[in-house]
Amino acid sequence: xxxxxxxxxxxxxxxxxxxxxxxxxxxxxxxxxxxxxxxxxxxxxxxxxxxxxxxxxxxxxxxxxxxxxxxxxxxxxxxxxxxxxxxxxxxxxxxxxxxxxxxxxxxxxxxxxxxxxxxxxxxxxxxxxxxxxxxxxxxxxxxxxxxxxxxxxxxxxxxxxxxxxxxxxxxxxxxxxxxxxxxxxxxxxxxxxxxxxxxxxx
Amino acid sequence: xxxxxxxxxxxxxxxxxxxxxxxxxxxxxxxxxxxxxxxxxxxxxxxxxxxxxxxxxxxxxxxxxxxxxxxxxxxxxxxxxxxxxxxxxxxxxxxxxxxxxxxxxxxxxxxxxxxxxxxxxxxxxxxxxxxxxxxxxxxxxxxxxxxxxxxxxxxxxxxxxxxxxxxxxxxxxxxxxxxxxxxxxxxxxxxxxxxxxxxxxx
Amino acid sequence: xxxxxxxxxxxxxxxxxxxxxxxxxxxxxxxxxxxxxxxxxxxxxxxxxxxxxxxxxxxxxxxxxxxxxxxxxxxxxxxxxxxxxxxxxxxxxxxxxxxxxxxxxxxxxxxxxxxxxxxxxxxxxxxxxxxxxxxxxxxxxxxxxxxxxxxxxxxxxxxxxxxxxxxxxxxxxxxxxxxxxxxxxxxxxxxxxxxxxxxxxx
Amino acid sequence: xxxxxxxxxxxxxxxxxxxxxxxxxxxxxxxxxxxxxxxxxxxxxxxxxxxxxxxxxxxxxxxxxxxxxxxxxxxxxxxxxxxxxxxxxxxxxxxxxxxxxxxxxxxxxxxxxxxxxxxxxxxxxxxxxxxxxxxxxxxxxxxxxxxxxxxxxxxxxxxxxxxxxxxxxxxxxxxxxxxxxxxxxxxxxxxxxxxxxxxxxx
Numbered sequence: 001x002x003x004x005x006x007x008x009x010x011x012x013x014x015x016x017x018x019x020x021x022x023x024x025x026x027x028x029x030x031x032x033x034x035x036x037x038x039x040x041x042x043x044x045x046x047x048x049x050x051x052x053x054x055x056x057x058x059x060x061x062x063x064x065x066x067x068x069x070x071x072x073x074x075x076x077x078x079x080x081x082x083x084x085x086x087x088x089x090x091x092x093x094x095x096x097x098x099x100x101x102x103x104x105x106x107x108x109x110x111x112x113x114x115x116x117x118x119x120x121x122x123x124x125x126x127x128x129x130x131x132x133x134x135x136x137x138x139x140x141x142x143x144x145x146x147x148x149x150x151x152x153x154x155x156x157x158x159x160x161x162x163x164x165x166x167x168x169x170x171x172x173x174x175x176x177x178x179x180x181x182x183x184x185x186x187x188x189x190x191x192x193x194x195x196x197x198x199x200x201x202x
Numbered sequence: 203x204x205x206x207x208x209x210x211x212x213x214x215x216x217x218x219x220x221x222x223x224x225x226x227x228x229x230x231x232x233x234x235x236x237x238x239x240x241x242x243x244x245x246x247x248x249x250x251x252x253x254x255x256x257x258x259x260x261x262x263x264x265x266x267x268x269x270x271x272x273x274x275x276x277x278x279x280x281x282x283x284x285x286x287x288x289x290x291x292x293x294x295x296x297x298x299x300x301x302x303x304x305x306x307x308x309x310x311x312x313x314x315x316x317x318x319x320x321x322x323x324x325x326x327x328x329x330x331x332x333x334x335x336x337x338x339x340x341x342x343x344x345x346x347x348x349x350x351x352x353x354x355x356x357x358x359x360x361x362x363x364x365x366x367x368x369x370x371x372x373x374x375x376x377x378x379x380x381x382x383x384x385x386x387x388x389x390x391x392x393x394x395x396x397x398x399x400x401x402x403x404x
Numbered sequence: 405x406x407x408x409x410x411x412x413x414x415x416x417x418x419x420x421x422x423x424x425x426x427x428x429x430x431x432x433x434x435x436x437x438x439x440x441x442x443x444x445x446x447x448x449x450x451x452x453x454x455x456x457x458x459x460x461x462x463x464x465x466x467x468x469x470x471x472x473x474x475x476x477x478x479x480x481x482x483x484x485x486x487x488x489x490x491x492x493x494x495x496x497x498x499x500x501x502x503x504x505x506x507x508x509x510x511x512x513x514x515x516x517x518x519x520x521x522x523x524x525x526x527x528x529x530x531x532x533x534x535x536x537x538x539x540x541x542x543x544x545x546x547x548x549x550x551x552x553x554x555x556x557x558x559x560x561x562x563x564x565x566x567x568x569x570x571x572x573x574x575x576x577x578x579x580x581x582x583x584x585x586x587x588x589x590x591x592x593x594x595x596x597x598x599x600x601x602x603x604x605x606x
Numbered sequence: 607x608x609x610x611x612x613x614x615x616x617x618x619x620x621x622x623x624x625x626x627x628x629x630x631x632x633x634x635x636x637x638x639x640x641x642x643x644x645x646x647x648x649x650x651x652x653x654x655x656x657x658x659x660x661x662x663x664x665x666x667x668x669x670x671x672x673x674x675x676x677x678x679x680x681x682x683x684x685x686x687x688x689x690x691x692x693x694x695x696x697x698x699x700x701x702x703x704x705x706x707x708x709x710x711x712x713x714x715x716x717x718x719x720x721x722x723x724x725x726x727x728x729x730x731x732x733x734x735x736x737x738x739x740x741x742x743x744x745x746x747x748x749x750x751x752x753x754x755x756x757x758x759x760x761x762x763x764x765x766x767x768x769x770x771x772x773x774x775x776x777x778x779x780x781x782x783x784x785x786x787x788x789x790x791x792x793x794x795x796x797x798x799x800x801x802x803x804x805x806x807x808x
Contacts, residue, residue: 013658013703046658052619052696084703085746086535090658093696097619100691115352128561131341131490132536138344139337139355140691147392148340148350150317150401157532160561161579175565186401190349193395199352199388215456215501254417254450254494286501287544288737292456295494299417302489330763333692334738342489359734359766363781377767519756539745543737543759546744551796552754554721554805557745590805594753597799603756603792 003039004191006030006076008122009067010044011092013082020044021124021166022089025180026080028172029122029154032184038076043067045091052094056101064098071099075191076118077146079137083125083157088133096140103144109201114145116198118191120183123155124166130155147194149186154179205241206393208232208278210324211269212246213294215284222246223326223368224291227382228282230374231324231356234386240278245269247293254296258303266300273301277393278320279348281339285327285359290335298342305346311403316347318400320393322385325357326368332357349396351388356381407443408595410434410480412526413471414448415496417486424448425528425570426493429584430484432576433526433558436588442480447471449495456498460505468502475503479595480522481550483541487529487561492537500544507548513605518549520602522595524587527559528570534559551598553590558583609645610797612636612682614728615673616650617698619688626650627730627772628695631786632686634778635728635760638790644682649673651697658700662707670704677705681797682724683752685743689731689763694739702746709750715807720751722804724797726789729761730772736761753800755792760785 008030012020023044030040048067051058057065071077081092088096105113119141123130134153142148156176158164166173172180210232214222225246232242250269253260259267273279283294290298307315321343325332336355344350358378360366368375374382412434416424427448434444452471455462461469475481485496492500509517523545527534538557546552560580562568570577576584614636618626629650636646654673657664663671677683687698694702711719725747729736740759748754762782764770772779778786 013660052652054619054690084660084699085706085749086539087699087702087742087746090696090699090703093690093693093699096693097690097696112352128532128534128559129536130532130564131345132533132539134344135337135341135490135536136693138340138350139333140693142336142340142350142352142354143333143691145352147352147388148344150314150344150347150349152344153341155532155564157564159563160534160559160577161583173564179565182404185404186349189399189401190396193399194392197391197395199391202384202387215458248456256417256488286458286497287504287547288741289497289500289540289544292494292497292501295488295491295497298491299488299494330734330736330761331738332734332766334735334741337692337738338491342491345489357734357766361765362736362761362763362779363785375766381767516756535745535749538748539741542744542748542754543741546740546754546756546758547737549756551756551792552744552748554718554748554751554753556748586808589808590753593803593805594800597803598796601795601799603795606788606791 003037004188005074006033006038006040006078007070007074008040008042008078008080009095010042011079011081011089011095013046013089013091015046016044019167022080022082024167025122025124028180029078029184032180036184036188038188041070045095050094054097054100072113075195076120076187078120078122080122081133083123083129083133086129086132088136099144111199111201112145116194117146118187119146119148119152120187121153125157126163126165127158127160130157147190149190151182151186154183205239206390207276208235208240208242208280209272209276210242210244210280210282211297212244213281213283213291213297215291215293217248218246221369224282224284226369227324227326230382231280231386234382238386238390240390243272247297252296256299256302274315277397278322278389280322280324282324283335285325285331285335288331288334290338301346313401313403314347318396319348320389321348321350321354322389323355327359328365328367329360329362332359349392351392353384353388356385407441408592409478410437410442410444410482411474411478412444412446412482412484413499414446415483415485415493415499417450417493417495419450420448423571426484426486428571429526429528432584433482433588436584440588440592442592445474449499454498458501458504476517479599480524480591482524482526484526485537487527487533487537490533490536492540503548515603515605516549520598521550522591523550523552523556524591525557529561530567530569531562531564534561551594553594555586555590558587609643610794611680612639612644612646612684613676613680614646614648614684614686615701616648617685617687617695617701619695619697621652622650625773628686628688630773631728631730634786635684635790638786642790642794644794647676651701656700660703660706678719681801682726682793684726684728686728687739689729689735689739692735692738694742705750717805717807718751722800723752724793725752725754725758726793727759731763732769732771733764733766736763753796755796757788757792760789
């Protein structure tokens with residue numbers, strides 16, 4: 001049997017090569033997934049010309065369709081986003097809006113093409129907001145057909161009104177490292193089950 | 203093999219025998235689950251003396267432990283809540299807080315006792331708020347170990363600033379009926395998979 | 405001219421005399437308000453028999469009407485709530501639901517009786533969730549007629565997945581202390597302006 | 607005394623000349639503000655090359671600084687956004703992120719340059735999500751110094767899972783029209799008070 005595939009979308013506002021805490025978290029998650037035998041790819045969304053919109057292809061040089069292809073080939077999709085004002089980044093929201101198009105995309109038996117895929121959410125900020133960002137991402141992704149394993153979200157934030165970043169740590173904070181591992185394990189378990197046992201058609 | 207079991211918690215603010223739109227939605231979901239062979243039970247939370255708190259047993263006549271036992275015996279937990287001010291009801295929040303205790307409850311292999319259970323969310327209001335209520339419930343339940351099948355939420359709300367209730371309809375609005383059915387199908391599929399294939403221990 | 409009055413509602417889940425971080429934050433805010441000449445009262449909601457509901461009086465020993473009277477006599481209402489699962493406490497939600505009744509309560513000129521009153525929000529948790537709790541409270545209170553001064557929210561939370569409480573500090577964390585002071589100053593300024601200049605009738 | 611000024615930012619995903627429900631709502635609000643003597647300007651954000659970021663000027667052809675200048679000259683800022691997946695649009699989030707820079711911008715006396723400005727929120731969708739979008743915008747704007755009058759939000763959404771748009775109506779739905787009017791009245795009242803009575807310096 002072929003390996004599971006995971007796509008990790010980094011939703012930082014800053015293009016490469018700027019350092020990014022959310023990319024760092026994505027890399028941490030990627031390592032956990034790889035150790036479970038998953039083939040992974042990390043895409044930093046703002047390095048590509050993704051257009052605002054709610055269709056699968058907004059035309060005119062839109063680079064979402066290429067990212068979408070990777071998503072369709074993956075069993076796991078992880079959204080990794082910074083927190084701004086206690087909320088997901090605009091880039092993360094742009095990605096969710098593009099995924100909204102999947103509501104109208106169905107296979108021969110009428111299931112959304114996302115059915116059987118498993119979502120994950122990784123969140124970093126220098127303070128406060130992770131639970132809410134996870135809630136927004138879970139709901140958006142579940143709406144468009146993604147399933148969620150137990151403890152699908154992982155995060156790091158610092159103390160209230162502080163300015164330390166995830167990337168300022170020499171190594172992954174212990175609790176976050178443990179949560180990354182759990183999230184990867186449950187997601188992989190669920191993705192394997194669903195690959196072998198697709199949801200029934202209506 | 204024994205049947206799957208589902209517990210549906212109605213989070214209306216009004217004790218029986220008041221009519222309740224969220225109970226009505228729970229009954230609609232219950233019927234869909236029963237048609238898929240699930241043994242169901244509906245509990246209207248405010249009919250019981252559930253105490254505020256974040257432990258499994260707040261002592262002193264607390265009736266949460268009895269509801270908790272039913273939850274632990276179930277494969278599926280559905281939260282059915284009205285919307286107030288665009289948000290989940292306080293009773294729904296009280297239930298989530300009591301479920302927060304499950305973070306510290308683990309089996310012999312260190313998994314939360316909720317691992318392998320599947321969550322569902324049903325929301326009704328006379329206007330606006332369902333997506334946000336679903337997001338709050340998904341995140342809270344996922345945090346404490348519940349998994350989610352594709353399209354785990356179902357809802358009905360009316361047009362902005364109107365006052366028609368779910369219970370004012372002679373029959374279930376068509377779109378909501380279809381969504382109830384889908385949510386039940388995916389939840390049952392996932393609950394069956396996870397019952398036979400529990401998440402690995404850490 | 406008489407002094408401004410402020411009512412601070414503590415929305416902890418635990419009755420007195422349990423120690424409560426949200427009560428402690430309320431006391432910190434109270435001190436700031438008093439220094440600006442405001443007459444204050446702190447009410448710990450669960451010490452009273454407040455019923456679930458969305459009316460001004462749910463009958464049957466309901467103690468909300470007494471709290472509501474204090475609110476109606478106040479120029480400033482501060483909700484002080486703990487965070488559970490990244491969300492406002494169920495007690496805070498219960499208070500918002502009771503305030504929902506104010507939508508139908510109007511003065512002789514058709515203004516809600518809350519018009520001209522100023523809201524504040526204080527949030528504590530051992531980790532993450534303050535911004536979202538503030539957003540839920542701002543929206544709920546604004547919906548039912550409260551106004552908000554600049555920086556109406558104040559909070560303290562610790563680093564991700566930690567367990568230190570606000571009440572574990574020997575003194576108020578510096579940033580939170582500064583924010584408490586700013587929130588009190590802007591609220592008092594606005595409450596004074598609105599007392600002397602009520603919103604026009606429709 | 608000079609007239610009050612209001613800037614209305616339309617956060618649709620679609621550039622002009624596409625029809626936009628959120629622009630239509632902005633125009634409705636604009637008319638109400640004009641009737642109260644306010645000088646208004648409507649800007650459709652995606653018609654301009656606004657960069658992702660959290661500074662006042664992201665360089666490189668960034669057109670946010672021009673919009674920011676209009677904001678700084680205005681007494682009222684209205685965010686008008688569509689709902690996607692029950693959440694504010696990514697364009698709305700991008701605007702909030704750019705406004706996050708105002709946290710570090712202060713006048714000679716240490717007040718944020720937004721102090722004294724009044725926020726408004728207008729939301730349209732074909733179904734569900736307005737309250738949550740309002741809550742996200744209130745919190746984000748209040749965080750960076752905006753004040754809010756009673757009933758600062760206005761909206762229209764249709765019945766659950768339907769597809770009628772605000773722009774499909776021949777005239778503004780009655781309840782929304784009344785709410786637009788109220789929101790404009792309270793915002794103008796508050797903006798006038800705060801223009802004449804700025805918040806005290808720390």
